[in-house]
Amino acid sequence: MIKEINYPINVLSKNRWSPRAFSDKIVEKDKLHSIMEAARWSASAFNEQPWRFLVAYKGEESYQNIMDTLVEFNQMWAKKAPVLILNCYRINLSRNGKHNQTAQYDLGQAVAHYSLEAINQGLYIHQMTGFDVSKANKFFGLGEEIVAFSVTALGYIGGVDSLPEDIRKMEMAEPIRMHQKDFLLNDL
Template identity: 45%
Template sequence: MNAKETDLLKKTPTEYDIHPLIKNRWSPRKFADTPITETDLNHLFEAGRWAPSCYNWQPWRIVWGIKGSETYDRIFSHLSEFNKDWVINAPVLLLTAYKKTTPEGKDNFHALHDLGQFVAMMSIQAQHMGIAVHQMAGVNPDKAKAEFGFPEEYHVATAVALGHYGGDMDDLSDDLKDQEKAERSRNRVEYFTFQGNYVDRAELDK
């Protein structure tokens, strides 16, 4: 790994050893000028394709657009104003959606979980390719759903920005620069795992 690549890594204070593809993954708001091709995207989608899902129903649906395309602009138009401020430099935008019902028309309680597994698999493949994945809750799901013609039994969940790690920090506002430089943190494993009954760790911390 060269010096430039090292500069793109964020320190991840893990307590147990994990794979570098997971440890070094993070969600930047700036991206290198390196383009992402349709072939690159197909590698990412192929990784997501093999995610596990309930009864192998594969409820995920992905709308994608490369910067400069009409689809990119249509996705962009449904992002929150906060996300529009920084995502303008992203080479690719995605919308993630899922089918809420089973083939029999019943509620598929696990569909959102399965979409998450698709994106997780895609994110690991992206990390392997030096591509950053930044998921966004700030999207108008109902307007995006209508814009792209999804039937009633579908729900738009998130938007996703894709781009190679890199880019100029000066492209960001001062507040976002601080967030980009901030140290990473997560709850300890003991906070969310239980060998027995659930315990509200937040209550114990008071």
């Protein structure tokens, strides 16, 4: 896949994409620890670090529980990924118990950090919000303080031949990105 890059960017950002074709190759735990370390060092409001992650390997009960929360379309391709991550956040600030208005944003930053570290480790991720949040919260007993927000499939890149034809076409399509003029609210 060739991306049209209009300005110089780092190689990790340039190589980032969200494949649906994953290899069965097992992801090494030390690589997962490096990925989570990148999340650990992400910025957050008041240094709250509200992100919480449930990391599950294929074959574990927690993996199947996460898989069972996914919408059918996502199940069709995500089942090949050797790792699923349930991305969650703490609702309230630990320092005063008040609602943390930036928790979702902070979680997003942490996931962005770990997605780039995944690329650095030779791995790829695909993030999904097509899942049943209440089912995930119930499966994992997250309670009232922690909420599931998204799911990440993680692994080594696989061949597109393992995908159903309609998903294979999506996988092989050229990425479409807006030009900066379309999302900047002012001129630089």
